[in-house]
Amino acid sequence: MAVYKRSYRGYAGPLTEEWSRFAIIPRYAYRGLFQSKIMTAFFVLCFVAPLVFLFLIYFANSWGRIAAIINERGSASPIGINGEFFIAYLGFQCPLAFILTAFIGPGLISGDLANRALTLYLARPFSRTEYVIGKMSVLLVLLSLITWVPGLILFSVQAALAGGGWLSQNLWIAWGIFAGSWIWILVISLLALALSAWVKWRIAAGALLLAIFFVAAGFGEAINAVLDVRWGKLINLGYVFTIIWHSLFRLRDSFEISPASAWVMLALICGACLALLSRKLRAIEVVR
Amino acid sequence: MNSVIELEGLAIDLGGRRILDDLRCTLSARTIGLLGPNGAGKSTLINALLGFHKPAAGTARIFGHDVRSGIRQIRNLTGYMPENDAFVARMSAVSYVQLMGELSGLPPEAALERAHEALFHVGLGEARYRQLGTYSLGMRQLAKLAQAIAHGPKLLILDEPTNGLDPPARQRMIRLISEMRESGDLHIILCSHLLRDVEETCEEVLILKQGRIVHYANLEEERRANRKFIEMETVGANGTFTGDIEKLGCACAVTGNNRIKLVLSEGVAIRDLYRVAADRNVQIRRLNYRRDSLEDIFLKAMESELAVKGNANGRL
Structure with missing residues (x-):
């Protein structure tokens, strides 16, 4: 019978696995996101830097042949493929990931809260945790695709081209790429979701996210200058991440605050974001 | 007859105030009306049945599943049409209903088919590809009804379904509710402060006032007695x-x-x-x-x- 002629009837067919239902949210989100040409173009642009880094790896590993051509036989490659090279890679990709998050993240929850859609989600066999995981995975997947996934591909290419014992000697770099990217992705995703849930307005949430990174950095410097202290740097998130990445990539640069303080700061930010999400994401808002 | 809802001394506290107090009854009709003046606790009772508010005392059961321990099973069996506007921004009606069907556990293909079916059933067939944001109030009410029935629930909870509807739209909504009742596949809880809506559709009525049950009426029996x-x-x-x-x-x-x-x-x-x-x-x-x-x-x-x-x- 044609669909338009059917009257109400129950459903007795198969059901999907409960654990897999969080993945419905990113599937629908991507459908909407990639309808935007700007978003699609930006996402494609995010792969330009990995291609450049891939070329640099090829260049560094082919230096012997290139040197022979340009009569520089015996000279060392101007590009060293080491921790600094990959930290520079993260230095390119993570800001792009941040821009992508500022574009996508603020609208993920605010729309649902403003239109009271959360009631509909949570009236189903779908928990708040699954909702947050679903919304976060929209960002986690996209940001992974432009940070650690190409990063590890670059690492693998370097390992294959360098051969010998390079892989075993530099395996910690792979861990640095993976962990450094994930920490960045988790923190900015949580921040974007929490701000989205807090202000319930996409534009304001986006502005707040940018303010947390850029205005807070200036504010931290002001605190240091006025109070003659060093802990003002703790609210400069870019600086905090730099410390953590440097510790992950075993670079011995000196910073004004210790890596332990940086880790504690990130843990506090994540905790605050989770608390805010737990408070704001409710099916029914009780007015006291 | 198997009971649909059992309330056993259910009490709900919100913001430090007791909103529902010692509700006790068993309801088993195909269509159950929740009546009461504004602020009587009807919506709070529905929210408690859906697990949005934790009981301060007592408990409630739907089809034998306790709201304290079996809320996931209860949500598997229910479809909910909330009182207020509730939709997903920048989404067409068919995507919205499909999304809600999938969240209820339907595979994507089945959810899409049933989304089309539900939208035709409620009378939004021709407008199903339009963005929800462009819908009128009456159309949004119908879209909410469609998302509530898309996954074929056993219990449909309708919170003030005729709110803001003009008389023809109200009649259409009442007719839809009556048709679904006649299908024999589902039970309906209709929460309203409009007596006519409840009288036209319900067999059992629970009247609440200030968080307490003040009257229970089996309208079928009343009609027979009349x-x-x-x-x-x-x-x-x-x-x-x-x-x-x-x-x-x-x-x-x-x-x-x-x-x-x-x-x-x-x-x-x-x-x-x-x-x-x-x-x-x-x-x-x-x-x-x-x-x-x-x-x-x-x-x-x-x-x-x-x-x-x-x-x-x-x-x-």
Whole structure:
């Protein structure tokens, strides 16, 4: 019978696995996101830097042949493929990931809260945790695709081209790429979701996210200058991440605050974001 | 009949205040009405049944599943149409209903098919590819109904479904609810402060006031009982006529102006009254079944509550 002629009837067919239902949210989100040409173009642009880094790896590993051509036989490659090279890679990709998050993240929850859609989600066999995981995975997947996934591909290419014992000697770099990217992705995703849930307005949430990174950095410097202290740097998130990445990539640069303080700061930010999400994401808002 | 909802001393506290207090009843009809003035606790009760508010005391069960321990099973069995606007921004109606179907556990293909079906069923077939943001209030109500039925729930909870609808849209909504009831596949809880909506669709009614149950009515039984009460306007009736009616076994009272109220006993039909009237040369000018409408029941419930309060105040 044609669909338009059917009257109400129950459903007795198969059901999907409960654990897999969080993945419905990113599937629908991507459908909407990639309808935007700007978003699609930006996402494609995010792969330009990995291609450049891939070329640099090829260049560094082919230096012997290139040197022979340009009569520089015996000279060392101007590009060293080491921790600094990959930290520079993260230095390119993570800001792009941040821009992508500022574009996508603020609208993920605010729309649902403003239109009271959360009631509909949570009236189903779908928990708040699954909702947050679903919304976060929209960002986690996209940001992974432009940070650690190409990063590890670059690492693998370097390992294959360098051969010998390079892989075993530099395996910690792979861990640095993976962990450094994930920490960045988790923190900015949580921040974007929490701000989205807090202000319930996409534009304001986006502005707040940018303010947390850029205005807070200036504010931290002001605190240091006025109070003659060093802990003002703790609210400069870019600086905090730099410390953590440097510790992950075993670079011995000196910073004004210790890596332990940086880790504690990130843990506090994540905790605050989770608390805010737990408070704001409710099916029914009780007015006291 | 298996119970749909069992309330066992259910109490809900919100913001430090007791909103629902010691609710106890068992409801098993196909369509159940929740009635009460604004602020009576109807929506809070629905939210408690859906697990949005944790009980402060007691519990509730839906199809035997406890709201404290089996909320996921309850949500598997229910479809919910909230009172307020609730939609996903920048989404067409068909995507919205499909998304909600998938979140309820339907595979994508089945969810898409049932989304089309549900939207046609509620009358949004031609507008199903339009963005929800462009819908009128009535259309958004229908879209909410479509998302509530797309996954084929066993219990459909409708919170003020006719809110903000114009008379034709209201009629359409009531007709849809009645059709779904007749399908025999699902039970419906209709929460409303509009007596007519409840009267037209429900078999059982729970009347709440200030967080308490003030009356339970089985409308089917009330309707059956109403058929036994008759009011007559006569010309020429006298003591003999009422005596003859009483001989039939009917309780009878003359209320003045030739008006007689009587209760039909078992086995006595209306034609027997006409026969007695013909024998005694009495004209029956008007004969009505007493209609104890839901409005009467509701007002009585409100009045009795006031009387109880008045007595309590008197004792104080």
